[in-house]
Amino acid sequence: MDSKYNLSTDEKIQIFKHIVESLDELFTYNPVFFDSGEPVWPYIRYRILAKIFQDIFNLSVPHFSINKSSYIVQLMKQMPQLWKYLTLMIFQRKQFPILFFTTAGGRVIFSHGKYFNKYSDYFVEMYKNITAVVEASFRGRYYLPPHVEHFMIYDFLKISYVIKGHLFSVHKRMNRVVKDTLDRLYRVFLIREFLQRISKWLSSVIESYNLYIPFALREFEKFLKKTKPNVVFVHCGSYGGMESTLIKVAKNIGSTVGEFQHGVITHMHPAYNYGTAIFGDKEYKLHLPDYLLVYGDYWKENINFPNKIITVGNPHFWYNYNARKSKAGCEKKSKCDTHSVAREFDRTICKNCERTIEKAWKGL
Numbered sequence: 262m263d264s265k266y267n268l269s270t271d272e273k274i275q276i277f278k279h280i281v282e283s284l285d286e287l288f289t290y291n292p293v294f295f296d297s298g299e300p301v302w303p304y305i306r307y308r309i310l311a312k313i314f315q316d317i318f319n320l321s322v323p324h325f326s327i328n329k330s331s332y333i334v335q336l337m338k339q340m341p342q343l344w345k346y347l348t349l350m351i352f353q354r355k356q357f358p359i360l361f362f363t364t365a366g367g368r369v370i371f372s373h374g375k376y377f378n379k380y381s382d383y384f385v386e387m388y389k390n391i392t393a394v395v396e397a398s399f400r401g402r403y404y405l406p407p408h409v410e411h412f413m414i415y416d417f418l419k420i421s422y423v424i425k426g427h428l429f430s431v432h433k434r435m436n437r438v439v440k441d442t443l444d445r446l447y448r449v450f451l452i453r454e455f456l457q458r459i460s461k462w463l464s465s466v467i468e469s470y471n472l473y474i475p476f477a478l479r480e481f482e483k484f485l486k487k488t489k490p491n492v493v494f495v496h497c498g499s500y501g502g503m504e505s506t507l508i509k510v511a512k513n514i515g516s517t518v519g520e521f522q523h524g525v526i527t528h529m530h531p532a533y534n535y536g537t538a539i540f541g542d543k544e545y546k547l548h549l550p551d552y553l554l555v556y557g558d559y560w561k562e563n564i565n566f567p568n569k570i571i572t573v574g575n576p577h578f579w580y581n582y583n584a585r586k587s588k589a590g591c592e593k594k595s596k597c598d599t600h601s602v603a604r605e606f607d608r609t610i611c612k613n614c615e616r617t618i619e620k621a622w623k624g625l
Contacts, residue, residue: 273318276451277529280313283449285536289545293441295467297475299506301442303548304470305463307501309446310531312462316455318529335401336416342405343414350413357393360490361385362415362507364497366399367523368407376404380496380523383576385409393488397496419503422480426472435471439464470503477503481510494519498550499532499566505548512547520550521573526563533564540567 268276288302295301336343367380378385378394385392393411396403397419443463446456456463485493493511498504498520511518526533533553539545546567553566556575564570 268318274528277313277318278534280449280451281310281531281534282536282538284309284446286538287445287448289536289538289542291445292544293438293445295438295471295474297471297478299474299509300544300548301438301467301470303505303545304474304501304503305442305466307499307532308466309463312459313452313455314529314531316458317452332398332401336398339403339405343403346405346412346414347417350417354487355393355411356487356489357391357411358489358491359385359388359392360485360488360493361392361394362397362493362495362498362504363394364397364399365403367496368396368399368404372408375406375408377408379577379580380521381494382408383580384494384521418480418484422473422476422503425476425480430472430475435468438471439467442467473503474506477506478510481507482514485511485514485516490516492517492519494521495550496520496523497532499553501532501548508550509547512551517552518550519552519554522553522555522560522575526555526560528563530563533566535565535567542567 284306285302288300288306293301295304361381361384363378363381365378368376368378370377370379378396381394385394389410392409393413394407394409395413395415395418396407397415403414443456443460447453490511493508493516495504495508495511495518498508498518508518528534549566549568551568553564553568553570554573555561555564555570556572556578558572561570561572
């Protein structure tokens with residue numbers, strides 16, 4: 262598509278919707294499976310559509326990552342600090358009715374000598390005694406100590422299944438999986454030229470997932486059976502990748518899964534806009550959160566999501582609003598009382614959640 266720079270916004274939206282409808286339909290009615298039996302499309306969908314964003318529409322994509330060597334270097338630098346949390350995670354036996362799988366990228370507020378996560382900690386405050394945060398590093402870095410009491414290292418689970426995947430996996434039908442996936446993708450005319458440029462990258466992505474998924478299923482199941490959560494919140498849960506495995510395992514053990522909105526959602530956001538076929542695809546929906554919890558009704562208009570969407574508000578917006586409005590209390594970030602702000606705004610959010618998330622919250 263040579264005219265990618267000259268397309269209007271409406272034209273881009275229409276082309277995007279056509280591509281989404283076509284691909285979701287192809288992989289729903291003619292699915293491709295990894296050796297583990299897991300469907301390929303929930304894992305690669307977002308990454309394919311994100312690449313299309315960059316290549317065809319010349320748009321930027323959120324959540325870019327650093328290379329593996331930089332990630333390892335950053336993580337190793339923090340090992341003395343992380344060791345305490347790793348030990349707690351390995352040997353802990355406590356059960357938590359609520360688990361938040363989140364990212365250190367949101368731990369941006371420094372208050373009372375600790376780092377507060379804007380994505381999760383407002384909500385953790387509601388039931389902080391029975392809630393644990395399982396946090397992934399942000400580009401290899403953790404911000405410690407965390408504001409929350411019960412804190413575990415998500416990277417430990419990830420590193421575990423990656424190492425086991427490389428050591429113990431047996432390659433079986435990778436050529437078939439890659440060939441069948443590309444065959445489906447090539448049926449969409451608008452992206453054929455684009456696919457020629459990414460075929461090598463796509464083969465590598467599929468191979469990685471094929472290695473890791475069987476071991477990720479076991480690691481997540483072992484961890485979730487130990488913690489026994491009623492509710493699991495997954496940051497970027499609709500983005501696919503290995504979070505698809507986590508979500509499916511959580512549902513299989515009887516947990517309700519939710520995802521809180523964490524940023525801007527447009528009509529062209531590939532993680533939150535799906536083709537008609539997905540709405541009837543029970544297998545795909547097993548890999549998505551049961552509930553998408555958004556900041557306001559406005560955002561619902563930009564979303565075409567096959568599971569339930571609920572408006573719960575945006576406490577971090579009100580935190581910033583309150584901080585700017587106040588002349589005395591919050592002129593400097595380091596002096597802000599995030600504890601009281603969280604309690605103040607989460608009372609309303611908590612009531613809304615209890616009314617709308619049905620038995621999951623009420624059973625706590």
